[in-house]
Amino acid sequence: MAYMNYELVSKKTERISTKYRKILTDIPVPESIPILKELRKYEPISMSGQPLVVWDNAENITVRDRWGNKWIDFSSGVLVANCGHLPPEMKRALVDQINSGMIHSYCFPNEPRAKLVKKMIEIAPKGMDKVFLLTTGAEATENAIKLAKTWGTRTVGPDKNVIVTFSGSFHGRTLGSQLAGGIPALKDWIGALDPTFVNVPFPDGYRFEDTSFDVFEKSLADRGIGKDRVCGVMMESYQGGIAGFYPGEYVKKLRKWCDDAGALLIDDEVQAGFGRSGKLFSIEHYGIVPDIICCGKGMSGGLPISAVIGNSKFMDIYGPGEMTSTHSGNPLTCRAALTSIDLLLKNKLVENSAKMGKILHAELGKIKDEHGDIIGRVQGKGLLAAILFVKSGTKEPDHPLAFAIVERCIQKGVMLYAPLGPGGGTVKINPPLIITAEPLMEGLSVVAEAVSACRKELKR
Numbered sequence: 262m263a264y265m266n267y268e269l270v271s272k273k274t275e276r277i278s279t280k281y282r283k284i285l286t287d288i289p290v291p292e293s294i295p296i297l298k299e300l301r302k303y304e305p306i307s308m309s310g311q312p313l314v315v316w317d318n319a320e321n322i323t324v325r326d327r328w329g330n331k332w333i334d335f336s337s338g339v340l341v342a343n344c345g346h347l348p349p350e351m352k353r354a355l356v357d358q359i360n361s362g363m364i365h366s367y368c369f370p371n372e373p374r375a376k377l378v379k380k381m382i383e384i385a386p387k388g389m390d391k392v393f394l395l396t397t398g399a400e401a402t403e404n405a406i407k408l409a410k411t412w413g414t415r416t417v418g419p420d421k422n423v424i425v426t427f428s429g430s431f432h433g434r435t436l437g438s439q440l441a442g443g444i445p446a447l448k449d450w451i452g453a454l455d456p457t458f459v460n461v462p463f464p465d466g467y468r469f470e471d472t473s474f475d476v477f478e479k480s481l482a483d484r485g486i487g488k489d490r491v492c493g494v495m496m497e498s499y500q501g502g503i504a505g506f507y508p509g510e511y512v513k514k515l516r517k518w519c520d521d522a523g524a525l526l527i528d529d530e531v532q533a534g535f536g537r538s539g540k541l542f543s544i545e546h547y548g549i550v551p552d553i554i555c556c557g558k559g560m561s562g563g564l565p566i567s568a569v570i571g572n573s574k575f576m577d578i579y580g581p582g583e584m585t586s587t588h589s590g591n592p593l594t595c596r597a598a599l600t601s602i603d604l605l606l607k608n609k610l611v612e613n614s615a616k617m618g619k620i621l622h623a624e625l626g627k628i629k630d631e632h633g634d635i636i637g638r639v640q641g642k643g644l645l646a647a648i649l650f651v652k653s654g655t656k657e658p659d660h661p662l663a664f665a666i667v668e669r670c671i672q673k674g675v676m677l678y679a680p681l682g683p684g685g686g687t688v689k690i691n692p693p694l695i696i697t698a699e700p701l702m703e704g705l706s707v708v709a710e711a712v713s714a715c716r717k718e719l720k721r
């Protein structure tokens with residue numbers, strides 16, 4: 262389904278000035294329209310979906326444009342700025358790396374890369390001893406798929422090549438990762454689907470009411486796929502589009518099933534990692550250890566770097582030079598990741614995510630109590646939340662309402678990204694993990710006001 266797009270027209274906007282928010286112009290800013298028009302002219306439409314703010318600079322928990330407007334950031338730049346926007350330590354590290362005279366070394370060794378892979382293994386679950394660095398999240402998930410398929414077919418046989426994923430899941434937009442994902446609209450163009458990629462229902466207890474693990478086994482059996490065929494099962498540790506977690510028992514059973522099947526359990530933490538849900542890796546909520554973890558987004562606080570972590574028994578399956586990438590272990594991005602991880606640990610940001618998450622979810626609970634007929638669910642943990650807006654009294658997503666709420670929040674000085682998830686009815690709230698109670702509460706009061714105002718305006 263194609264989502265709505267924000268209109269390139271400035272709207273009369275109330276002026277606001279608080280410690281954390283400033284709205285001094287109409288939004289979109291009239292002077293920004295030519296820039297926005299250039300983007301629409303020269304980029305594919307697919308790049309145009311976000312609210313019409315031309316980001317100029319961002320610091321800690323706020324984002325600014327160059328016309329004096331300032332937003333409390335409830336987006337973290339789509340779950341990237343976990344340690345806040347460009348903290349001084351990050352700026353120093355990046356400038357220092359540039360001053361060192363080396364910002365690229367291809368796959369020739371460099372010291373920041375050596376430090377980062379060591380650090381990643383120190384923080385990864387026991388049993389993981391190798392890290393492969395890449396650039397984007399989709400590359401990481403695609404690489405994990407490749408590792409599982411190579412490992413299955415080389416160590417067991419040519420038919421051990423099936424990857425199981427979950428309906429509604431999102432693993433990126435490269436061909437392999439998109440094929441693995443569970444959103445049919447993203448793969449209708451692929452034609453005859455590769456039968457070695459299989460989706461099973463995500464046990465969300467909402468669209469699929471039966472959350473028992475029997476459904477997983479039955480779905481495979483119905484397609485004639487035995488355990489012997491599966492080389493890997495890939496799960497997001499929470500489903501990103503809805504911030505939906507699996508039932509704990511389900512994941513424990515899945516871990517055991519993978520052990521029995523000799524299949525790798527791949528944990529896609531590209532969105533969920535580095536403290537977002539109040540644990541360093543969100544898989545920790547289930548008390549199990551996966552075989553592979555894919556990281557991205559929040560790993561570096563802003564520079565493009567991703568990683569696949571796992572055990573040498575399959576990470577070492579390729580020979581020298583057979584699994585590389587031009588920007589793998591780029592020294593500048595490695596410095597960003599090292600700094601971001603240091604800040605997360607030193608400043609106890611994972612713990613802050615859990616603590617501030619309590620406030621976030623309590624406040625969203627109040628909004629849901631007030632608007633229970635148009636809010637299907639509020640999900641998430643820590644500083645991760647998703648509000649599903651529905652047509653009154655139904656489970657049908659209300660995209661126009663969610664879209665209007667995001668637009669109003671932007672006009673009131675709270676940065677949100679466009680609604681997403683099934684039917685585009687979900688508004689996600691995920692501030693940087695450094696946020697404190699005061700700006701969090703201020704931003705949430707804006708969200709609450711926007712829900713009331715938009716439902717009135719749209720007669721919901």
Ligand SMILES: Cc1ncc(COP(=O)(O)O)c(C=O)c1O
Nearest residue numbers: 397398399431432433501531532
């Ligand atoms: C769970 C998950 N996996 C993979 C990706 C793809 O990451 P990227 O956009 O960096 O390729 C995303 C991005 O949103 C994601 O949320």
